[in-house]
Amino acid sequence: MDYQQFLFTITAGLQSACQAEEKITVQTIEQKHTAKIKTVSLYHRGKRTTPWIYMAPFYRLYQHGYSMESIQKELKNVLDMVTENNKVEGEIFTNFECAAAFLSVRLISYQKNKEFLSLVPHRRILDLAIIYQLVFEGTDTTMGAAVVYQDHCRIWEVTEDILFQTAITSMIRRFPPSLNSVEALIGLPELPVQSDFPHLFALTNSKAFFGASVIMYPGILRTAAKKLGGAYYILPSSMHEVLLLAKDKDTDPSQLKEIVEEVNLTDAVSTDFLSNHVYEYDSDEDTVTIVV
Template identity: 30%
Template sequence: MNRNERNRYVEQHLKDYLPKEFQQAEVKVLEICKNNGEIKDGVVVRENTEGAVPILYLDEYNFLYPDKVLKEIAENYLDILARDQDMVNKIKEELKERESILNKVTLHAINRERNTAFLANIPHLRLQDLALYPVIDLGNSMICNVTYDFCSYIKISGDEMLKIALHNLSVQKAIIAPVSEMLRDIGFPMDEELENKNPMKMYVVTNQNALFGAAHIMNPNVMERLQKIFQDGFYILPSSTHELIVIDSEESEQSVSDLVRIVKEVNKNEVVYDEQLSNHVYRFKDKETGLEMYEDGKWYKNSIHTPMREIFPQK
């Protein structure tokens, strides 16, 4: 079956595999805009017209045997529903102590140009072609995006929320380690003789769980530590939303144009689309110059901007 047939089939028959309490619910398959503007089909089961509901994406399922896969989708949806309810309950509990929830706010980095729709109701910082936005990290891979509506609910401005997130990021323990060391830690065999012939400094920057660690590009303490390692300046290659690759700008044997080409090729062939951060190369020389971005043969100076919330007409 094609995509439209699949979606109609799910809408018409998914309730056959759900418990009795869902038989009056509405099942809809929606086009969902994911990170970097990627469109995916997601099924939602709405028991009433209010409140948020979890989304289960259909593209990963093989509909060769429709009945079998619908049973799997129903089971997985119920699992997600339970997990999301755990998150809602945890947030409600945390909100009883306002400081507790604010201590869990941090920043995630994404490509700004590919995510304009997503960012419309999200407070964020603009850093070159990137956007850094606040999330609540509840642990165990439970992440909640911080919207302007949430800020209003806890009576805090978007600007204040960003300052809290930036502070929390700055005191987090970042991982800054040579690429060779990171590879050894995951069991990748390294040739010491080859390393000695190619002693160029190349480091990875991420966080302790290696998820969304690229946000440390906004961490002043990380930049200060990197300055001590690379005293004459360094290039930052946006490996993904999870980590950055940092190399010595003086020792690099490739031209900046070559580095840009490498970043684009790696993004195209190695990094899944919704985890791609940027196709640009950045340079950091000193605090005064800040983070520069290379584009069309030029270095563009650092620019950090906090946009105002979009103003929508009253209905």
Template identity: 25%
Template sequence: MTYETFRNEVLQGLQSREIGNVSLSLTKTLKSNGEMKHGVVFKSPSSNTSPTIYLEEFYEFYQATKDFDTVIDRLSDLYRSLPVIQVNETELYDFSTAKSKIIMKLVNTEKNRTFLETVPHIPFQDLSIVYYYLIGKSDRMLLDMPVRDGLLKKWEIDTLKLHQQALANYNRLLPVKFGNLDQFLLDRGLLENEYYAALSANDYTNSMYFLTNDFFSNGAVLMTCKNLMDKIADFFEEDFYIIPSSIHEVLLFPKSKAPSKEKLDQMIQEVNRDYLDPAEYLSDHAYYYSRSGQDSNGYVIQNLFQRLPGTIS
């Protein structure tokens, strides 16, 4: 069954199930890094939001098992488990009430040119900081929507104020998580994960640390927060490399324990190519955090912070 046929069969299969008063339609959406995703939109008259469930992983399951009934069962169960979200449009369009729900994310600039043409953003090296309105949180799932130029115009603010507000909100909405990578892998049951196994093969994980948020979602943006980077440098008592393992987290490598930047870049590129979902790609080279802002390694990020106001703990 081709993917196009699969999508149409899924739509018909869901329409034959009892999943409540909901209308269904197929959609395609440009996601992170220019990835086009296909999904099913569930529109209910009881909500002004319409959740979309994307079908790529379900198609992979079908290709492996040929079990179409289980695909429909899983999609139906997933939809039923989603919270009913009602966006208060009065609060959304009023910055005085919406500002408490603004968060930020980090994306690769080159791979997101089309998206960046429609949203306020701040360049950061070869990356860009973008902003989202947090609709809700449930069972470690984040529901959000991008802050686009039109919404910024309604709020009558500029990108600078937007960034300041996102910084002020971040740790309250998405608490920061930082720790030893080996312990992180153990706690999350990821010791057998192919991505991290590639790092473990080089005996690096015991010297590396992870940085993300409590939801392990789009936490790489924390590398743009200067006082947080300063605190980590104080903890290491030295400068360090930042490895952009994905949009969701970065890995940190104290300089004294790290291989050369050339070797780090090679490792990042190999892992990105062989193990990382393209939609989660952030960058293919390491960054260097220098407390003094002076180093010969290239990609020094410390001196970029003068353009980014505010702090995060």
């Protein structure tokens, strides 16, 4: 299936899922430093309700073996979330100045996503990878995200380093970190620092949405060390949060790994999986390493 056939098939499928007064349109945009690019947009009673969405990245997914159904579902999700968000301005998928305020990072497993990572700007962190996304908040409590692909970087004329710095700055402003003891989260009194019981904290962001990426916030791990009384283990609960356990001479990291693996097998949604490894934060060196 060539690009034109792909566009026809995808837009026809999207149109069938739209209401009668809604119309999916395909447009060609010619930019100063790029060739003509194909975009789709959703119109409602003659008024465009979404910015132009660049289609080449979705075609790349198709070329890499992703099903038309899964691609259409992702694109429909992007259309819905952008439509619901009242703060979206300008052509965020073709103009970096418009996109910058919505940029965010997400932590994912490196090994489980090698093929996908070939399509997106990313950087490797131990056994994990940082990817970039545009995060939209709906009209109520809903959240949605659109992945940033290599094609977007070419359109925006930005490097991965610029993406990283911009995304972290945007995230800190929009989604500040949340660090709470597990006791506090379930309504129990917080343990004193000198307690003999292990100190377990949950680290995420204010929305608990892809909150594991908070570990990339400058200074947050050092701040957590002050709360936990020094070095600690990091347990990858999911892409949405990590658990921090104060390091103790009696704690066996291999047992922690078994717990992480068990949780990932029984409780974690497969798409939320982050890692089966246990990490250690060294408060003296301000570094994170894989323990086991």
